Amino acid sequence: MGVFSLLCTLFVPLAGSLAVLLIDRNQGKAIRLTALAVSLVTFALSLLMLVSFDASSSAMQFVVNTSWIASIDAGFRVGVDGTSLLLVLLTTFVMPIALLTSFTSIKKQEKEYYMLLLLLQFGMTGVFMALDTFLFYVFWEVILIPMYFIIGIWGGKDRVYAAVKFFLYTLVGSLLMLLAIIWLGFYGDAAGVGFTTDLMKLRMVAPAIGIEAQTWLFLAFALAFCIKVPLFPLHTWLPDAHVQAPTAGSVILAAVLLKMGTYGLIRFNLELFPAASAAWAAPISILAVVGIVYGALVAMVQTDVKKLVAYSSVSHLGFVVLGIFSLTVEGIQGAVIQMVNHGLSTGMLFLCVGVLYERRHTREISEYGGVTSAMPRFAVFFAIAMFASVGLPGLNGFVGEYLTLLGAFRSPYLNSWWYAIVSASGVIFAAVYLLWMFQRVMFGKNDNPENHHLRDLTTSEYWQLAPLVVFIVWIGVYPHTFMRLSEQSVRAVVGHVMHHTSMSTPPSASVTPR
């Protein structure tokens, strides 16, 4: 059943995308409902994976391994471990919400829009499932096209600039990754497994690559992924893309697309190049730490609420990268759960910004003020999203941030407290920029006549936000449900890195008085 569920999760969106293509373009409602139904069915099917998933194993599960292009040993190889399962579920969970939020905001060329959105889902799911470097690369690039059009056609005023910037930025990174993939294929040949793109084979042989070559390969992959994350200073495409994208685009971008980068770092960089990962842990973590503080400070001075949230992503993703390159179980587990958290809470923040934008068609903070009095129900949801993002204990964000910081603090690879100390200041700044924004938008007197009669949440909006709250609280109060899924996979990765760097277990308790 697991394999069935996995394949359905991957291909139903693609089939749905084709189905939308067949509907007459005047049948707007049919198009919308088809797309929504497809995404809901996909979500239900993806949950089936949970039933048969064995969390006590770190192995890839529900693996499908079919030959595809025999001459380069590229195969249709897919499967999930705990880490990818969480991200697949995040994707299938967020998509219906993103579709629902498009119902009111997308007015032109609906057919193409919904087709592209489902195609995007296909690509994203594929990225998280691929166990073959070539297949991975295909999915990775497949995503560019729908996202490019979603920003470029349905975006805001400067959508074309933002779309091109997004496209070129990511393309530059991925081309080097392609070179690295080919190099790895040849290396497979030299190492006696034949030219291959099979990730499982490569995972066994690649760590033996000499440190110099490994470094170049590491950097080629890392560049592609760090642009996607985005890691400082490769982040400037993000604010433009977010600001210009329609709400659903921003939600998907924040919730899922950025996670492809951090996921890639774990799946490829750590697993294929453990020695280089250890060697580069410090420099990359420094960039992550800079990003945490920098993103937060720049978010603080934004006047555009969407840009503010976009920069907050730079800061939050910094925690994820820091956690990953702490190369400790705590840090990477924190990073994985933080990926999910960021998807939920920042996704929700973008939805909230979308709610405001729908009503006022402006994102300028100064245009608002005292909105709570007109939209009290909305205020509750906005506040929850904000506090989740601030990292308040009891909500999801805290668990991830705390563990990534703890991992960084204890990491034998980073071997310095400063990473965690400086990053922890990001926790202060997060409160500054979000609370200040909230103050200016929601509190105070509602003295702009245009805001006097804003409509409170519609039923549709309510159902977009409420499911997110459930998980924001769930992860905050009982993260075990989610973290147990990835525990073994993460332990395996850390063990793998340790094995190839001859590093001992992190210096744990010197004394444990009980």
Added chain:
Amino acid sequence: MNYSALIPLFPLVGFIIVGLFGKRLASEKLVGSIASGAILASFVTAVMTFMDLLAMPADARSVIVPVYTWIATGSFSVDIAYQFDQLSILFTLIITGIGFLIHVYSIGYMHGDKSFPRFFAYLNLFVFMMLNLVLANNMLLTFLGWEGVGLASYLLIGFWYNRTFDGTNIVWTGDAAKKAFIVNRIGDFGVLLAMFMLFNTFGTLDYNAINAGAPIVWAKGALPVTIITLLLFLGCTGKSAQIPLGIWLPDAMAGPTPVSALIHAATMVTSGIFLIARTNVLFALSPDTMAVIVGVGITTALVAGTIGVVQNDIKKVLAYSTVSQLGFMFVALGVGAFTAGVFHVMTHAFFKALLFLGSGSVIHGMHEEQDIQKMGGLKKYMPITYKTFLIGTLAISGIPFLSGFFSKDEILWFAFLNGSPLLWGVGVLAAFTTAFYMWRLTHLTFLGNERFDHHHVHPHESPATMTIPLIVLAVLSVFGGLLGVPHVIGHVVHMPNLLEDWLAPVFAVGNGFLVPHVGDHTSTEWLLMAISTVVAISGIMLARSIYAGGNAKADALAKRFSALYKLLWNKYFVDEAYHLAIVGPIFAMSRDLMWKFVDIVIIDGFINGSARTVGAFAGTLRKIQSGVAQNYALMMMAGIVILVAVMVYPLLRP
């Protein structure tokens, strides 16, 4: 004692019911009863737990009730688990007991507010978080409560989100709320780092394990323990409003008055004292940190006390008074008198809650007026409020045999004994300001001539839901001190120091690292007690003599010492200094350097520049594709010539 885990659960259930269905319940009475009932249930359960503990032998009075594992990964594991012992149950009784009274009071105070259910939901949420803070068996759960009370405080300070509030750089109540949360976060940063260090050392965040392990790992005065305790203390200065993070508390008065009483006087702000008491072994191991705590505490006590002398907002006077009293508590902890610190937490909770609720009653009766210059003579309109307020004033001033007398004198005595005569002297000076500003407040509010506008303001006594809590608290303010009668008096009247005996096991290990005092100091203690009593009375008398004949004398004094007056009136310009030295530069750097320069000019400049370069290059190349056949032929010719040249050139060489 598993049932004791219900203590924090009741307010949580109350929060959920009132928060989700409050609007639909429609009746204020119902909402108020559910919320108050939840706290009452907690209080009753707490009393039962207390009884159970009492029945145990003293050294067994610590029961841990695990609920479930909260976060566990790798080698990290933290439970949701509650610890019921002498310290936590004391705080729990204060929180739920006073919390219940304030809930009841709020039913009257918030009557008619359109967000009545929201208020009670927040109040329940606060109590839930506060109980997690004190009942936690590990630091991370305390931290949940620690930040959780910050959240509740934020929500309640900004409760009337569309009202303005007067403060430095503050326009709306929301600004004050935001300030409180952010300043607290700076402190939380310290707690977070301290937790990392503790986990690294002990592999756990359980209090018992940390307190037991610390003496094994660290010698007295070891650097790591000093760093850890300083970081923890940074958190305490945030939550408990001490220098340098105390600036948020006076602005927190933007919240409804019951909130000021419960959160910003009786309970939340004492979290810092709780945390130090809970980890007393760590602090006892670091004399340097203890010295810092004394320094910060005594400075705060004096600075806040002097500011309180000139303020005119009834709640702000009380707020500075709270800051000052918290300073006293830290002095106690810093000199190693943990019990005295906790004792003052308790008595202060009684009389300060009383005073705040009294001020709320006044504000209520005066139609939202808070300026004491526009009051006066309210005694005859609000007799119960007046009498209870008077009791509070006398208790906080340290008039003998009221609760504040015992706890404050205990602190001053230990400041002298373990500290120095100078420390004691400054403490007495701060106590003098307390007596002065409290009498000034009482006088300007209730006595003297009526300065309000009789046409618009018709003062009246508050309803029973408000006055009954006042009376209960007044009784506690009078007799509460008997729980901790100092030995020197106890010897004479044959009363044991109940609180000290009760808390002894909690502080036993910590006390072992402090310098024991030997010898008989009875006569000195009596003498000092007499002096501080005289000082308290003279503070009251001075205030009386200045304000008895109206404001003339006060105005003259303010004019004569105008520089000093301005300094105090503007709270030593601390807010302004922070803004100028920290907030402004960070903001400017973020906007002008990071965003507008690094992001836009450098990074985007580089990206767009390379894109333009490629574009320009392609543009030039494009011109070659002119479509004119002759040009192509020409270029072909040129190409052939070059190729030939390249091939022939080597042949030409000899």
